[in-house]
Structures are given as structure tokens and as C-alpha cells.
Amino acid sequence: MIPDKPTIDGLEAKWISRWESDGVYRFDRDASRAEIFAIDTPPPTVSGSLHIGHVFSYTHTDTVARFQRMRGKAVFYPIGWDDNGLATERRVQNVTGVRCDPSLPHDPDFTAPYHGDVPKDHQAVPVSRPNFVELCREVTHIDEQAFEELFRRLGLSVDWTLLYTTIGERARRVSQRAFLRNLARGEAYQQDAPTMWDFHERTAVAQAEMEDREIPGAFHKIAFHRTDGAGDLVIDTTRPELLPSCVAMVAHPEDERYQPLFGTTVRTPLFGVEVPVLAHPLAEPDKGTGIAMICTFGDVTDVTWWRELSLPTRALIGFDGRFASEAPEWITTEAGRDNYAKLAGRYPKQARTAVVELLAASGEMIGEPRAITHAVKFYERGSQPLEIVGTRQWYIRNGGRDDALRRDLVARGSELTWHPDYMRHRYDNWVGGLNGDWLISRQRFFGVPIPVWYAVDADGNPDYDRVLVPAEADLPVDPSTDCPPGYEPSQRNVPGGFIADPDVMDTWATSSLTPQIAGGWEEADDAFFEQIFPYDVRPQGHDIIRTWLFATMVRSHHEHSCPPWRHAALSGWILDPDRKKMSKSKGNVVTPIGLLEQYGTDAVRYWAACGRPGVDTAFDEGQMKTGRKLANKILNSSRFALGFPEPAADAAPSAALDLAMLARLDSLIEEATTAFEGFDYARALERTESFFWWFCDDYIETVKERAYRENGGAASASAHASLRIALSALHRLFAPFMPFVADEVWSWWQEGSVHAQPWPTASRLGGDERVIDPLAEVVAAVRRAKTEAKGSQRDRVSMLEITAPSSTVELLQRVADDMKGVGSIDEIRWTASDAASQVECAVTLTAL
RNA sequence: GGGCGGUUAGCUCAGUCGGUUAGAGCACUACGUUCACACCGUAGGGGUCACAGGUUCGAAUCCUGUACCGCCCACCA
Numbered sequence: 052m053i054p055d056k057p058t059i060d061g062l063e064a065k066w067i068s069r070w071e072s073d074g075v076y077r078f079d080r081d082a083s084r085a086e087i088f089a090i091d092t093p094p095p096t097v098s099g100s101l102h103i104g105h106v107f108s109y110t111h112t113d114t115v116a117r118f119q120r121m122r123g124k125a126v127f128y129p130i131g132w133d134d135n136g137l138a139t140e141r142r143v144q145n146v147t148g149v150r151c152d153p154s155l156p157h158d159p160d161f162t163a164p165y166h167g168d169v170p171k172d173h174q175a176v177p178v179s180r181p182n183f184v185e186l187c188r189e190v191t192h193i194d195e196q197a198f199e200e201l202f203r204r205l206g207l208s209v210d211w212t213l214l215y216t217t218i219g220e221r222a223r224r225v226s227q228r229a230f231l232r233n234l235a236r237g238e239a240y241q242q243d244a245p246t247m248w249d250f251h252e253r254t255a256v257a258q259a260e261m262e263d264r265e266i267p268g269a270f271h272k273i274a275f276h277r278t279d280g281a282g283d284l285v286i287d288t289t290r291p292e293l294l295p296s297c298v299a300m301v302a303h304p305e306d307e308r309y310q311p312l313f314g315t316t317v318r319t320p321l322f323g324v325e326v327p328v329l330a331h332p333l334a335e336p337d338k339g340t341g342i343a344m345i346c347t348f349g350d351v352t353d354v355t356w357w358r359e360l361s362l363p364t365r366a367l368i369g370f371d372g373r374f375a376s377e378a379p380e381w382i383t384t385e386a387g388r389d390n391y392a393k394l395a396g397r398y399p400k401q402a403r404t405a406v407v408e409l410l411a412a413s414g415e416m417i418g419e420p421r422a423i424t425h426a427v428k429f430y431e432r433g434s435q436p437l438e439i440v441g442t443r444q445w446y447i448r449n450g451g452r453d454d455a456l457r458r459d460l461v462a463r464g465s466e467l468t469w470h471p472d473y474m475r476h477r478y479d480n481w482v483g484g485l486n487g488d489w490l491i492s493r494q495r496f497f498g499v500p501i502p503v504w505y506a507v508d509a510d511g512n513p514d515y516d517r518v519l520v521p522a523e524a525d526l527p528v529d530p531s532t533d534c535p536p537g538y539e540p541s542q543r544n545v546p547g548g549f550i551a552d553p554d555v556m557d558t559w560a561t562s563s564l565t566p567q568i569a570g571g572w573e574e575a576d577d578a579f580f581e582q583i584f585p586y587d588v589r590p591q592g593h594d595i596i597r598t599w600l601f602a603t604m605v606r607s608h609h610e611h612s613c614p615p616w617r618h619a620a621l622s623g624w625i626l627d628p629d630r631k632k633m634s635k636s637k638g639n640v641v642t643p644i645g646l647l648e649q650y651g652t653d654a655v656r657y658w659a660a661c662g663r664p665g666v667d668t669a670f671d672e673g674q675m676k677t678g679r680k681l682a683n684k685i686l687n688s689s690r691f692a693l694g695f696p697e698p699a700a701d702a703a704p705s706a707a708l709d710l711a712m713l714a715r716l717d718s719l720i721e722e723a724t725t726a727f728e729g730f731d732y733a734r735a736l737e738r739t740e741s742f743f744w745w746f747c748d749d750y751i752e753t754v755k756e757r758a759y760r761e762n763g764g765a766a767s768a769s770a771h772a773s774l775r776i777a778l779s780a781l782h783r784l785f786a787p788f789m790p791f792v793a794d795e796v797w798s799w800w801q802e803g804s805v806h807a808q809p810w811p812t813a814s815r816l817g818g819d820e821r822v823i824d825p826l827a828e829v830v831a832a833v834r835r836a837k838t839e840a841k842g843s844q845r846d847r848v849s850m851l852e853i854t855a856p857s858s859t860v861e862l863l864q865r866v867a868d869d870m871k872g873v874g875s876i877d878e879i880r881w882t883a884s885d886a887a888s889q890v891e892c893a894v895t896l897t898a899l
Numbered sequence: 900g901g902g903c904g905g906u907u908a909g910c911u912c913a914g915u916c917g918g919u920u921a922g923a924g925c926a927c928u929a930c931g932u933u934c935a936c937a938c939c940g941u942a943g944g945g946g947u948c949a950c951a952g953g954u955u956c957g958a959a960u961c962c963u964g965u966a967c968c969g970c971c972c973a974c975c976a
Contacts, residue, residue: 056936057936058938263975270976289975290976334976338975340976341976344976350976352976353976427975476903476971477972480901481971484973593970594970594971596971624970626969661911666904666905667904669911671912673911677924680924680939682938683936687935687936687938687939688936690936691935737913741913741923744923748940752940755935759934834941835942837942838931838942841929841931842931843933844931845933
């Protein structure tokens with residue numbers, strides 16, 4: 052039963068299959084709401100691979116899930132894969148040799164030309180959106196199997212029967228249903244407006260997906276010519292290529308240098324377009340020359356000026372990121388049109404070079420460009436700076452344009468209990484700083500289609516005001532192949548017929564609905580959803596508060612008028628030993644599976660659980676070694692303690708030291724329970740571990756002589772009983788952290804999985820902890836004497852003279868029996884002296 | 900520019916209500932082939948708790964300010 056040489060190696064395979072076959076983590080659908088603990092688990096992005104950061108944060112959640120399960124809760128602990136999105140599309144194009152052409156009809160017999168090595172000269176085969184999506188699902192399925200293997204190996208106690216994917220049918224149905232409801236209530240709307248645009252990926256990008264990157268650039272001083280002939284007006288710009296899109300000049304209304312010019316006009320260099328000089332408070336006198344050119348559109352300030360000053364639109368950069376191939380009608384001079392020909396069809400970077408050359412030649416650039424480094428907006432997954440182009444897009448109201456809604460959402464955030472609490476500031480900060488609604492449409496394919504069509508008028512033009520929607524019962528739909536209600540396929544794209552919205556939703560627009568997807572909100576019978584919603588906790592990384600957490604809050608606020616969870620539990624990041632974020636590019640990424648094999652899952656989980664909630668944590672293999680030591684110690688100490696005779700049924704702790712140990716154990720149980728209830732797994736572990744080492748090094752060491760005694764009567768029976776009480780509690784206290792070793796040692800002497808046992812409670816046998824410290828002091832003194840004498844700890848002590856205050860002597864005398872045992876002491880002489888401030892020991896070793 | 904977090908032993912980090920001599924692991928030194936465990940044990944060395952003021956009988960802990968590190972947001976003609 053108990054192995055002679057217990058080892059933690061190989062425990063994973065044994066227990067994973069046992070848990071699966073016994074259904075230890077299966078959710079009980081009959082549980083009442085009060086008995087349920089529901090977790091809104093993050094679905095990891097499938098297009099990448101799992102890294103050590105996933106191991107870290109998913110372990111945190113798992114410890115809490117295991118604790119709640121042992122507390123008697125039916126734990127709703129689903130798992131999902133976030134497989135919809137751009138990264139997957141790229142991968143699929145590369146491995147299968149296709150590209151998506153949404154205008155094509157679905158081909159049910161289609162097979163991909165390649166699976167893997169696509170020749171370099173291969174011309175991508177166009178496929179319909181449904182076929183493309185099918186391929187994406189095939190490819191991600193393989194990744195998902197690897198994810199599942201790792202998560203099982205990590206010992207996550209998720210209920211695998213609750214698995215979902217964000218591109219799966221359920222997710223599409225939920226996502227479209229929620230969108231249509233947003234639309235019906237006016238929370239979703241479309242608008243033709245300037246939009247942040249990634250021309251490389253050819254898609255619109257939302258505020259939450261943008262990031263700043265420092266790139267090199269240059270200031271260029273450029274002269275504009277006053278139409279009254281009174282000289283030049285000089286501006287400073289980093290984007291001279293936008294000169295042909297210039298619509299006005301702007302300076303601060305109180306800037307005395309430019310006040311006389313307000314209302315006059317200037318002519319743009321090279322292109323000769325007449326533009327007005329205007330005043331606006333957003334212009335800053337101390338930036339550049341104090342006057343700026345407004346272009347449609349160079350940056351977001353341009354958009355503000357354009358809107359507030361009612362300026363014309365002279366956009367030239369198209370969806371493909373190139374300047375329009377024909378000179379626009381607002382450039383009327385021959386010279387201007389000749390100059391424009393040098394930019395036509397070019398990307399901004401090339402156009403800039405061309406414009407700079409032209410300006411230098413014409414003498415309208417003053418001095419040389421001055422190189423600078425400046426922050427520019429990028430799509431976080433993109434490679435080129437974003438441009439601003441006018442497009443029709445779908446939005447969901449998120450408070451970015453509506454103060455009342457913004458206040459409501461901030462209030463929702465304050466209804467959550469945050470762990471750690473200070474993370475709430477990131478939410479408030481983000482919501483407070485929103486500058487527009489949430490742009491959810493993406494010009495991509497592997498996503499959930501926006502489930503609408505538009506009526507086509509008699510002239511063949513789409514009428515975007517006549518939105519055609521499907522019935523909820525027909526969801527999910529793909530407008531590129533399905534027809535709106537009341538129309539025939541033959542009416543697609545013809546006058547009087549309909550046209551599909553070609554876009555998909557932003558991946559966050561689906562993953563913001565994980566509570567609804569996992570909880571079966573779209574099912575006809577919503578009693579189950581009512582059982583688990585709002586969830587108890589959302590665990591996630593602090594870096595995606597602005598995206599995933601906030602987006603989920605927005606959807607829940609609109610749909611359910613409440614926060615989707617009670618608690619938000621944030622995990623930190625994993626930093627490499629140089630305190631930098633671990634990254635693939637640095638080549639310092641270790642594979643999780645390798646670590647699990649090297650140190651054992653329990654050891655890696657130990658390292659993860661040592662990371663405080665929300666705190667970025669260094670990757671530290673040393674902690675894994677410590678975890679391995681701890682797991683090993685649990686095996687060996689359990690084997691040792693269980694090696695003593697099983698106590699009789701009526702055996703009870705009676706020795707003072709045993710009762711003291713059990714009192715200390717009671718405190719530990721209470722502390723660990725409180726910590727876990729507040730999601731502070733790390734504190735629970737730290738306390739448990741610290742007790743455990745004391746238990747092994749001091750308690751067991753001290754009582755083992757008494758426990759070994761034959762015919763020891765009540766004294767040894769007390770030790771035997773106490774060891775087992777403590778062991779039972781410790782095995783359960785460690786179970787959330789080290790599930791494999793915990794179930795292994797539990798199985799040596801108990802029935803059933805430790806993970807299905809009740810969480811330990813205090814035994815309250817009335818022990819007096821005050822005996823522990825003085826005893827430890829005496830034992831340490833004896834050991835020190837032996838060390839100083841360069842002897843063995845087994846050397847006998849012929850006489851130990853103890854001088855201490857009478858109260859301490861009284862305490863020590865209660866444990867004198869154990870003291871003699873652990874110190875190999877023949878005789879103790881006591882001196883109660885209230886003059887002594889502490890315990891003094893004189894140790895006489897037996898002469899050899 | 901606004902917000903948040905951090906600064907404790909060589910390293911990684913605990914330190915709860917303000918309370919005795921500030922702790923752990925790793926690393927280091929010495930000792931011990933101990934009858935659960937050498938993936939072990941015992942003992943030891945190692946600290947101006949970032950800095951400066953303040954509150955207090957008492958401050959790593961509370962308050963004010965400063966410095967440095969990190970993150971988030973905003974600005975970026």
C-alpha cells in the first residue's frame with residue numbers, strides 16, 4: 052500500500068486518469084444557486100502556444116476552484132478556447148494555401164490544396180467564407196488538443212464536458228443573439244466616420260487594440276503662401292505627404308502672432324490649394340511654429356478639428372494604404388496635378404520621400420528635416436502605423452460618447468470586489484479615458500459574422516438604413532450564404548434585393564460573452580443560466596482589464612443590468628530574471644511541458660501559487676526545486692507517520708505537546724480558510740507550508756521517540772492519534788496546491804479522492820500553544836551544545852539544568868517527557884527563578 | 900502630464916491590528932553516512948527595512964515629501 056521509496060515522479064498520469072474516470076470535477080447541474088461557485092474562466096488564444104504565464108495564472112484559479120469544491124460548492128469551472136481571430140487566419144493561409152474570398156459561394160466538397168508545406172510559388176486558392184472558416188476550425192482543432200493535454204497535465208480541475216470555443220456554433224449563436232439585442236435596444240449602431248485603420252491587415256481597429264510604438268520620424272518646416280501676397284506662413288509637420296489632403300490651417304484663438312490671419316487664406320505648397328486660416332483652442336502655441344495644417348486625416352486631433360470646424364473631407368489614402376491613383380478634383384493647377392502624379396498609388400512612406408524631394412526642389416521646405424523619435428499608434432498585432440480613413444462601421448455604446456453611460460459603467464466596476472483591490476483603478480482609469488464607442492466590426496473572415504443584410508434599392512445601391520435581421524431561432528447565420536427572412540437567394544446583390552454585411556465582429560465582441568457562452572444563455576431553457584449568473588469570479592490577467600474585463604462588463608450591463616461576476620481576481624505577469632516580461636523574441640522562453648516533466652506538476656504549481664494575487668512574478672526555477680522538495684517531504688513524512696500503529700478507535704490526543712500542535716493546526720485551518728475565501732491562495736499556501744515544516748522538523752522529531760515506544764499506553768496512543776489528525780488536515784490543506792501528491796498520500800490510508808473531501812475544520816481540543824516556544828528553545832540549546840561539542844545529535848545528555856521563571860518551568864514540565872526523548876536526555880534538574888528573564892540551559896554531555 | 904504599484908539579507912520574496920531580538924527559501928560556512936526523508940538534518944554568518952521629516956511610550960508598518968524602478972492612461976502639428 053505505502054511504497055518503501057515513495058516518489059512524485061509519475062503521479063500525474065495515474066491521477067489524471069483516475070479523476071477523469073471517477074468524474075471528480077464534474078459539475079452538478081442539480082445544485083441550487085447557493086451551492087454553486089461559478090468561474091468565468093479565460094479562454095486562451097489558440098493561435099499561439101501556451102507559455103509559462105498561462106501555467107501561472109491558471110494554477111491560481113485552480114487552487115481557488117479546488118478550495119471551493121472542498122468547501123462543498125458545486126464548482127462551475129468551464130474551459131474554452133479563443134480560436135476566432137486574425138492570428139488564426141494568417142496561420143491557416145500559410146499552411147493550407149488558400150485565401151478567403153467572401154463573394155464565393157460555399158463549396159461543400161472543398162478540400163485544401165495543402166496541409167503543411169505550401170510551395171513558395173503557390174498561388175493562394177480563393178475559397179468562400181464558410182469553407183475558410185471550416186479550415187480555420189480544422190487547424191485550430193490540432194492546437195486545441197495540445198492545449199488540452201497541457202491543461203490536463205497541469206491538473207486543472209475544470210469540467211471538460213463544458214468545453215467551448217469562441218468560433219463554435221454555440222458562441223456564434225450567443226454572439227449574434229447578443230448583437231441583435233443590442234441593435235434592437237439601440238446599443239449597437241452603424242456610422243460612416245473616420246476610423247483607425249490598419250491597411251496592412253485591411254481592417255478597422257478599436258481603441259482598446261491600439262498601442263503606441265516609438266518610431267523614427269522627422270519634423271519638416273514648410274512654407275504656405277498667403278493669398279494676399281503678404282508672405283509665407285510656416286508650419287512644422289511630421290507628415291508632409293499629407294499636404295494634398297490639407298483642408299485648413301489652425302492656431303490658438305488667443306495667439307497674437309496669428310490673430311491677424313484668421314479669416315484669410317493661404318495656398319498649399321506644391322498643390323496650390325487655397326485653404327482658410329482658422330482658430331481653435333486645441334491648437335497649442337508652443338508646439339512647432341504654433342500653427343498647424345489640418346489634413347483629413349493625419350491624427351485624431353485632425354478628426355476633432357475637421358468635425359468641429361465643419362471642414363471638407365479630402366482623404367486620399369485608401370483602404371489599401373495607398374494614395375489615390377488619380378489626382379483629386381480639388382487640386383486644379385497643372386503644376387499641382389503634376390506633383391500629385393509623383394505620389395499617386397504610393398504608400399505614405401514613399402509619398403513622404405517624394406513630397407520632401409519636391410519641396411526641396413521648389414524651395415518651399417525651410418532647412419533640412421530634423422530627425423526625431425515619436426510615438427505612433429499601431430494595431431497591437433500590426434506592423435504598420437495606423438491610418439485614419441472614413442468607413443462605415445458598427446459600434447456598441449460603451450460610454451465613450453455618453454457621460455451617463457460612462458458613469459453607470461464606472462459604478463458597475465465599483466460593484467465588483469477586486470483582488471487585489473487597487474486593480475479597480477485601472478478599470479476606472481480606462482473607462483474615464485474612453486474617447487469613442489466600441490468599434491466592433493472587422494473586415495476579416497474568421498470571426499462571428501455580423502448577422503445583418505441591407506436592402507438594395509431599385510438603382511442597385513445598398514440602403515444602409517434598411518437593416519435586415521434574422522430571427523433569433525435561425526441563429527447562427529452567415530449572411531454571405533444565408534438569406535434574410537422573406538428573400539430568395541436569387542435576390543442577392545440585385546436591385547430590389549439584399550446585400551450581406553461583409554464583416555465579422557471583433558474577437559472581443561464574442562469573448563466578452565464568455566459567461567453567456569459557457570452558461571448556455573442561448574438555450575431555450577434559461578433556468579440553467581439563471582443558476583450560475585452572475586458568476587462568482589472572473590480570473591484574468593491585469594493587462595486585459597481594459598479589453599476583456601471591460602467588454603464583458605459592457606455586454607452584461609446592456610443585457611442583464613448587472614455586473615457579470617461578484618469578484619475579479621487578477622493575476623500578474625511572469626517576468627524573466629532580468630525583470631523584463633518573458634518574451635519569445637528574447638529566446639528565453641521555457642516550455643511549460645518541459646518544466647512539468649523536470650520538476651513535477653506539483654512543484655511547478657507550488658511556484659505559481661507562491662505568486663501573490665496581481666503581482667508580477669519572476670520566473671524562478673529555484674522555487675520549483677523548493678516545491679519539489681516540499682512534495683517529496685509530504686510523501687516521506689506521511690509514510691513515516693502512517694507507519695505507526697493505527698490508534699484504537701477510542702484513542703485520543705492527551706499529551707500536552709500533541710494538544711498544543713493541534714491548537715496550532717486549528718489556527719492554521721482558520722487562517723487558510725479566511726485567506727482562500729478572499730482569493731488569497733498564496734497566503735493560504737505560505738501558512739500551510741510554514742506550519743508543515745514546523746510539524747515535520749519540530750513536532751514529529753520531538754514525538755517520534757514517544758510514538759516508537761512499545762507498550763507506551765496513552766502517551767504513545769496520543770501521538771499516533773494526533774499524527775493522523777494532523778495528517779488528515781494537512782493532506783486536505785495541500786490538495787488545492789499539490790493535487791497529485793495530496794491524492795497519492797491520501798490514497799494510502801483513506802477512501803475516495805482527497806479532492807472530494809470536505810475542507811478541514813478546527814478540532815478545538817483545547818491545547819495550550821504556550822508550551823511550544825519554550826520547548827523549542829530548550830531543544831535548540833541542547834542541539835547547539837552538541838554541535839559546539841562537534842558531536843552527533845544522537846549523543847546522550849547526562850544532565851540538563853534548566854533555569855527559568857516559574858511560569859515557564861511549569862509549562863516545560865508538562866512536556867518534559869518529550870524533551871527527554873528528543874534530546875536523548877537522562878536527567879533534568881529544574882530551577883524556578885523569577886529572577887531569570889528567560890530560559891537558561893546548562894547541558895552536560897555524557898562522557899564517552 | 901494624470902493614475903497605480905514597488906523599493907526589506909548576495910538572489911527571490913513574506914512581514915496581518917503600530918508592540919519583545921525584522922523572517923523564509925535559495926546561496927554561503929561548519930558539523931552530522933540519524934533507525935521517514937542526502938531531493939536529508941542540525942547549527943551558524945549575513946539587514947542603516949530607498950531617503951528626509953512628522954505622529955507615537957514605541958514605526959519596516961501610519962502621515963507628508965523626495966529619489967529610483969515598473970505598469971496603465973493621456974499627449975505627441
